[in-house]
Amino acid sequence: MSRFSTANLRLAQEIIRRYPVAKSATIPLCHLAQEQDGYLADDSMAQIAELVGCSSAEVLGTASFYEMFKMHSVGKFCLGVCTNISCQLLGGEELLEHAEQTLGIRPGGTTTDGLFTLEDVECIAACTEAPAVQVNYRYFHRLTPQDLDQLIEELRSGALDDVVPAHGTLGKVRQDLGEDRIANITPPEDQTEPVWLRRHRELAEAAAAADAATPSTAGKES
């Protein structure tokens, strides 16, 4: 049974309030569930569906589209080796092969001790630092096969636990929308012309009306 903890449920409700339409919170809530459990469980998706007001099939439909959501438990560390063009040119594919040998698994597999899941990933946006690797989406740059082995050792020993949180945790700083400063988050159908636009429109209309009231000058100008 995997449901949101009390604290996370409160956070989930706060996240939903940031969107004019609750369903927009689907992906952020899937991230929250994955942060709590390390992966996205069926029960979590059912609960998210209740919270955003859709069916659990719709949540599964959305979540299954995205690479980052794991529907089954994965290793504590997801090791993603980039093999896309910039990394490929500087040894990304060879680095992946080396990782396969060191860990004894193929991409998509998890080591028997449950520590590592290996992934063959697409461009992770560190192209000038090739070949690059992400561990739970934290970057490691310009790795030789020896560097990679050392990285795996350090992860295994817990030496990098401060740098690399367990799988599922993304940004550790969250946006905090203070209730007192929120401007205008209401459903789209309740929205009207923003006040500053209306003010400037009325000013412009008044100026135009004043121009029209003095046709003689307007006539001379034209």
Next chain:
Amino acid sequence: MIGTVTPASKMAEGVPAVVSSRFGVPDGHTLAGYTSSGSYKGYEAIRQVLEMSPAQVGSVVKDATVLGRGGAGFPAGVKWGFCPPGVWPRYIVVNGDESEPGTYKDRLLMERDPHQLIEGCLIAAYAIGAAQVFLYARGEMPHAQERLAAALNEAYAAGLIGKNILGTDFSVDIVLHWGAGAYIVGEETALIESLEGNRGMPRLKPPFFPAAKGLYMAPTIVNNVETLANLPWLFNHGVEKYRSVGTEASPGTRLIALSGHVNNPGIFEIPQGTTTFRELFESEIYGNGIRTGHELKMFIPGGASAPWFFPEQIDLPLEGRLIGGQGSMLGSGAVVVMDETTDAVRAALRLVRFFARESCGKCTPCREGTTWEEKILQRILDGHGRPSDIDLLLDVADNISPGPYPVAADPGNDLEAIPFPPRQTTICPLGPSSVAPITSAIRRFRHEFEAKIVQRDLISVSSEPFTDLPEQSSLAHGAVGHV
């Protein structure tokens, strides 16, 4: 080896750092750093903007010709004008789902100078009359998410976002949203679908032009991170100064990511339209030469989706229209250099595989076509290629993008360039993009494909093959092989 990038902050002489001035400033990402360092004083532009009318703000952006930096290069000011009058609400979605292979300029802008982006969002929201701004940051970038969240929290607390900004009647919320890993979500209508909590599949245009029917079917402006990051500098220094850099059609600067086989890969802010690829590759302040001891074989001028260029195109300036006319695109400014050691078939396969994996599956020509392109290229590389495979690849490609595909000139063979953009049988350009590496590689390096199809290493079925077969055997070495 822990990943912190030190981006190059060297600028060519006389070129202002429009967006990258705080990349090297240790606290440039904080509110205090933003207001005390860099090429302008942070949050001064929004104060000026609030004195102007929204229409005036829009015309400044239009007059400056701030071209979209996400790929298509459409002028932002013109785009803003597409919102139908009198239809409310309007939304702004900031496209920070940067995933084009070869670049990460937007990641740096979000990590190093989040307040610059926030101020850009505020200026746009004021001009358009946005009810809310959504800042869509790519899922795989937790550091950028943290920096943005911290900056938003600071700015909210300082009264710069939210209710009655700086004591005026201008009020807007900026909400940070995380993606979850899908290249296609960088396409604006897919981005909107994703933000609505759906699978990130593009919508058909028309009728779903975001400016008319976007987020929640309301008028929506989708702008790239770098585009909005240009605005604070523009309002601090004015249209004339902005236009004094770059060319008439492409003013200002651009962030270019230079990767692959160069001595000094990095993210560089260059004047738009005047710097040539040769300068970019060879200048000491940029690439500092092709990998020592090697020579240029080909390069990608604008990300994985762009047709390849070759040594003959090296003197072209990095200018959208010129590159388009020569058969490729500047795209998101991702330049990937490949030297003579690069296997054209292997490089093409890797790029095609990317599109096959990232195809959303909505349109059949792309879903099926990219998969077949990958399979055929893989079998050629594995030594199982068939003589008809080259034509088959081009035929599959033609079903995704009919007619002659954009390609660079090949003066050696008297072939002219075919200008950008390609035609498409799909809703979005992802499928057609997969054709770029195929046509580029086959037109120029057909012999490399043929060599792999004609010859392959004979692999024996047994690890200890017979070396002295009985003379009468019909299984003499090679008789069953494909020598």
